[in-house]
Amino acid sequence: MDADGRQLLRLTSSATLSTTAAAPRRPSTTATNTSTASYNSSAASARLSQLSNHIPTASKISSALRYSTTTTDKMSAQAEHPTVLIPGPIEFDDAVLQAMSTPSESHVGMPFVHVFGDTLTQLRQLFITSSPDSQPLILSGSGTLGWDVVASNIIEPGDEVLVLHTGYFGDSFSDCLATYGAIPTQLGAPIGSRPSPQEIEDALKGKKYKAVTITHTDTSTGVLSDPKEVAEVVRRVSPGTLVVVDGVCSVGCEEIRFDEWGLDVVLTASQKAVGVPAGLSIMMLSGRAIEAYKSRKVPPGSYFASLKNWLPIMQNYEAKKPSYFATPSPQLVRALNTSLTQILSVPLSQRFEEHKAASKKIKDAVTSFGLKQLASEEKFQAHGMTAVWLPEGITPADILPHTAKEGVVFAGGLHKQVATKYIRIGSMGVSVTNPELGHIDKAINALKTGLVAAGYQLP
Amino acid sequence: MDADGRQLLRLTSSATLSTTAAAPRRPSTTATNTSTASYNSSAASARLSQLSNHIPTASKISSALRYSTTTTDKMSAQAEHPTVLIPGPIEFDDAVLQAMSTPSESHVGMPFVHVFGDTLTQLRQLFITSSPDSQPLILSGSGTLGWDVVASNIIEPGDEVLVLHTGYFGDSFSDCLATYGAIPTQLGAPIGSRPSPQEIEDALKGKKYKAVTITHTDTSTGVLSDPKEVAEVVRRVSPGTLVVVDGVCSVGCEEIRFDEWGLDVVLTASQKAVGVPAGLSIMMLSGRAIEAYKSRKVPPGSYFASLKNWLPIMQNYEAKKPSYFATPSPQLVRALNTSLTQILSVPLSQRFEEHKAASKKIKDAVTSFGLKQLASEEKFQAHGMTAVWLPEGITPADILPHTAKEGVVFAGGLHKQVATKYIRIGSMGVSVTNPELGHIDKAINALKTGLVAAGYQLP
Numbered sequence: 001m002d003a004d005g006r007q008l009l010r011l012t013s014s015a016t017l018s019t020t021a022a023a024p025r026r027p028s029t030t031a032t033n034t035s036t037a038s039y040n041s042s043a044a045s046a047r048l049s050q051l052s053n054h055i056p057t058a059s060k061i062s063s064a065l066r067y068s069t070t071t072t073d074k075m076s077a078q079a080e081h082p083t084v085l086i087p088g089p090i091e092f093d094d095a096v097l098q099a100m101s102t103p104s105e106s107h108v109g110m111p112f113v114h115v116f117g118d119t120l121t122q123l124r125q126l127f128i129t130s131s132p133d134s135q136p137l138i139l140s141g142s143g144t145l146g147w148d149v150v151a152s153n154i155i156e157p158g159d160e161v162l163v164l165h166t167g168y169f170g171d172s173f174s175d176c177l178a179t180y181g182a183i184p185t186q187l188g189a190p191i192g193s194r195p196s197p198q199e200i201e202d203a204l205k206g207k208k209y210k211a212v213t214i215t216h217t218d219t220s221t222g223v224l225s226d227p228k229e230v231a232e233v234v235r236r237v238s239p240g241t242l243v244v245v246d247g248v249c250s251v252g253c254e255e256i257r258f259d260e261w262g263l264d265v266v267l268t269a270s271q272k273a274v275g276v277p278a279g280l281s282i283m284m285l286s287g288r289a290i291e292a293y294k295s296r297k298v299p300p301g302s303y304f305a306s307l308k309n310w311l312p313i314m315q316n317y318e319a320k321k322p323s324y325f326a327t328p329s330p331q332l333v334r335a336l337n338t339s340l341t342q343i344l345s346v347p348l349s350q351r352f353e354e355h356k357a358a359s360k361k362i363k364d365a366v367t368s369f370g371l372k373q374l375a376s377e378e379k380f381q382a383h384g385m386t387a388v389w390l391p392e393g394i395t396p397a398d399i400l401p402h403t404a405k406e407g408v409v410f411a412g413g414l415h416k417q418v419a420t421k422y423i424r425i426g427s428m429g430v431s432v433t434n435p436e437l438g439h440i441d442k443a444i445n446a447l448k449t450g451l452v453a454a455g456y457q458l459p
Numbered sequence: 460m461d462a463d464g465r466q467l468l469r470l471t472s473s474a475t476l477s478t479t480a481a482a483p484r485r486p487s488t489t490a491t492n493t494s495t496a497s498y499n500s501s502a503a504s505a506r507l508s509q510l511s512n513h514i515p516t517a518s519k520i521s522s523a524l525r526y527s528t529t530t531t532d533k534m535s536a537q538a539e540h541p542t543v544l545i546p547g548p549i550e551f552d553d554a555v556l557q558a559m560s561t562p563s564e565s566h567v568g569m570p571f572v573h574v575f576g577d578t579l580t581q582l583r584q585l586f587i588t589s590s591p592d593s594q595p596l597i598l599s600g601s602g603t604l605g606w607d608v609v610a611s612n613i614i615e616p617g618d619e620v621l622v623l624h625t626g627y628f629g630d631s632f633s634d635c636l637a638t639y640g641a642i643p644t645q646l647g648a649p650i651g652s653r654p655s656p657q658e659i660e661d662a663l664k665g666k667k668y669k670a671v672t673i674t675h676t677d678t679s680t681g682v683l684s685d686p687k688e689v690a691e692v693v694r695r696v697s698p699g700t701l702v703v704v705d706g707v708c709s710v711g712c713e714e715i716r717f718d719e720w721g722l723d724v725v726l727t728a729s730q731k732a733v734g735v736p737a738g739l740s741i742m743m744l745s746g747r748a749i750e751a752y753k754s755r756k757v758p759p760g761s762y763f764a765s766l767k768n769w770l771p772i773m774q775n776y777e778a779k780k781p782s783y784f785a786t787p788s789p790q791l792v793r794a795l796n797t798s799l800t801q802i803l804s805v806p807l808s809q810r811f812e813e814h815k816a817a818s819k820k821i822k823d824a825v826t827s828f829g830l831k832q833l834a835s836e837e838k839f840q841a842h843g844m845t846a847v848w849l850p851e852g853i854t855p856a857d858i859l860p861h862t863a864k865e866g867v868v869f870a871g872g873l874h875k876q877v878a879t880k881y882i883r884i885g886s887m888g889v890s891v892t893n894p895e896l897g898h899i900d901k902a903i904n905a906l907k908t909g910l911v912a913a914g915y916q917l918p
Binding site for chain 2: 078079081082084086088089090091092097098100101102103104105106107108109140141142143144145147148151152175176179180269271277278279299300301302303304305306324325326327328329330331332409411414
């Protein structure tokens with residue numbers, strides 16, 4: 001077995017090199033930062049220090065965790081599986097999945113502390129913020145946990161919050177806010193549309209709001225909001241109001257300029273356009289948001305989501321100091337580090353354009369099939385997903401088994417009022433940025449085949 | 460590259476077979492349940508159905524994700540890395556790490572719904588409960604999130620809670636309870652000891668408590684509590700009081716009989732004796748605990764930790780029905796399924812005895828080195844970890860770099876009052892159940908070498 005093992009190592013290494021050479025602008029990295037693996041003597045005296053100098057090097061991990069190619073997808077080394085094109089979880093890069101298999105390590109050991117700290121700093125780039133007052137957070141949990149962080153720390157009981165409602169997630173965020181004692185007021189719009197700047201201005205003039213929440217992409221409708229436009233209205237009409245963006249389906253695929261647009265909170269989840277398996281809640285808070293938390297009159301309303309517990313931990317990790325409140329997941333954080341290293345190796349503007357182009361390709365096909373989207377106008381249409389009205393008389397249950405036969409997973413409807421009348425197609429991450437995977441064409445072909453199989457006559 | 464890929468596959472497969480053949484009673488499984496991979500037509504009409512019939516088979520995943528052997532550890536196929544022997548995260552089985560790399564899939568697709576449902580059912584076996592009223596939960600988060608579930612759902616604002624305090628985690632759980640409005644009363648004991656049954660009885664007679672909380676193993680001190688004994692006192696003296704066990708460092712390595720002992724909540728985290736990377740909060744609730752939640756006068760105090768949101772989801776998943784509140788992590792849940800399949804393939808009583816034996820080996824060595832444990836009496840000593848007083852004048856920072864040179868990661872102190880005076884050694888999971896890994900001997904040798912290198916003269 002030793003002999004096999006050694007031979008295997010050589011073979012995997014050569015396979016790796018071939019892959020990398022074929023796609024030079026998409027570096028396949030592992031999360032291990034070898035430059036940070038050395039023993040840090042100043043941190044060693046920290047109360048929680050757990051040390052080691054037997055650190056696996058990047059090359060060793062890379063070689064050992066590289067696995068074989070059994071799929072028909074070009075450029076992928078993953079086991080054959082249906083192509084997941086839903087509004088998250090998305091398809092993952094090989095190196096990201098490999099990082100998920102990183103052997104055990106201490107959550108307060110210096111190798112992981114460095115990776116965690118670097119990953120927090122990477123988030124500053126991803127959210128395009130250079131203000132030292134901005135505070136990144138990475139917590140174990142789902143995107144929903146980010147709402148609890150907002151509602152139980154930055155908002156206080158009795159605070160009024162204006163919730164811009166573009167689908168299911170406006171309702172849920174309202175529920176979360178109310179749980180912690182805030183008073184949410186929803187400003188709605190017909191399905192497929194969004195509140196206008198004038199409506200938002202009127203609402204802001206009618207009442208003093210602690211915060212406005214925006215669902216950047218509501219995955220239940222595929223409706224895109226415009227945080228830049230909303231923030232401009234807020235700063236002009238009600239400058240003390242915080243701007244909170246639920247970017248769960250937008251961070252990593254839609255343009256977000258945290259500092260420039262004057263945003264106060266942007267939150268997301270790992271399994272969306274950030275390209276990492278589910279399990280992480282990811283956020284950026286502005287100095288204003290932190291001030292709102294610090295000046296609250298009552299303690300935070302939650303414990304696991306409490307900034308009192310987490311702020312010092314995040315600040316320590318980013319300063320490369322071991323720190324403990326609750327155990328983070330080294331595997332998920334290393335996977336995030338790997339994905340962000342890939343994402344940030346290409347200009348973000350290029351990434352956003354690629355998502356627009358892939359989305360347009362799908363939306364053009366939808367139109368050519370004689371179908372309409374829930375998002376009625378182009379400016380309301382998200383670039384990481386497409387919500388498609390099905391032909392009269394066809395339900396998701398009629399078409400999804402057929403698209404599945406084509407090897408593609410789409411999502412059914414989610415908006416309560418119309419769930420059986422539409423389907424959702426995701427277009428984020430490697431499925432967009434690595435066109436050699438062929439995922440977008442596969443999606444379009446599957447949709448076409450599925451429609452015909454369900455009895456629809458194409459125009 | 461194709462040729463390399465194919466050759467690689469054969470080599471990895473043969474390596475796999477060798478490993479499995481050498482350890483027949485520790486089956487190396489993947490989390491993919493092929494029997495559940497078929498298309499379920501009744502569930503297809505569910506609002507959220509996302510379907511596929513191109514399911515990777517267990518053998519394909521197993522072959523494709525199997526990686527090479529580069530470590531000196533016998534029986535392990537993981538990249539060389541320091542042996543992590545802290546009170547969690549623990550060392551992981553190869554198949555568990557492989558499950559972490561499972562390619563993307565829909566969180567509401569039938570293959571994952573079946574795996575999630577099966578995993579919830581496995582928890583009933585792990586916690587030894589056959590009551591249909593018992594309710595398992597698996598949430599994305601850390602073990603700490605389990606406290607929020609208890610404090611914001613089962614306990615109401617103004618409720619009195621008796622916290623049996625055996626270290627750091629009694630303080631933290633008290634903080635969590637107070638956050639949601641409960642009134643915690645700590646019943647303490649000197650460091651290394653625990654409250655006596657008589658003290659608990661006296662406390663229960665003095666006030667009406669909604670719940671008693673027990674830290675089964677307080678990882679800050681290595682002190683073991685006795686939930687069976689405490690539950691007997693509670694049922695006799697104050698039968699309406701709920702018994703809540705923080706089993707973060709005990710579930711999977713200490714005996715816990717949920718029904719037989721009359722427990723109401725037992726909570727844990729994935730990265731401890733359950734043997735899965737960090738990122739999951741795992742719980743079992745009794746019918747009484749659910750009743751306490753259902754009869755509360757005010758809504759749950761949290762949103763992400765709300766049973767109102769999660770109970771229907773867990774019940775649906777276990778009934779193999781797709782359901783959505785917040786996105787679970789397919790990779791972590793599949794890893795948990797893999798680990799529980801391994802754990803439950805051996806009688807739990809045997810597993811508990813193995814942990815006792817490994818723990819005794821370490822504790823005997825500690826004694827032979829002339830050192831004492833924080834847990835003063837044998838019955839107070841946990842079986843998944845050992846907290847060791849260092850010799851006078853030696854701090855964790857003096858010894859841990861030396862033990863690290865031996866390829867072992869131990870943990871420093873955590874109890875605030877004495878953190879610089881002791882270290883902690885974990886002994887859970889594969890490090891215990893797979894003696895061929897040699898981890899326990901490695902720990903003892905590293906401790907000995909480290910003590911000498913730090914200037915201690917062995918007796």
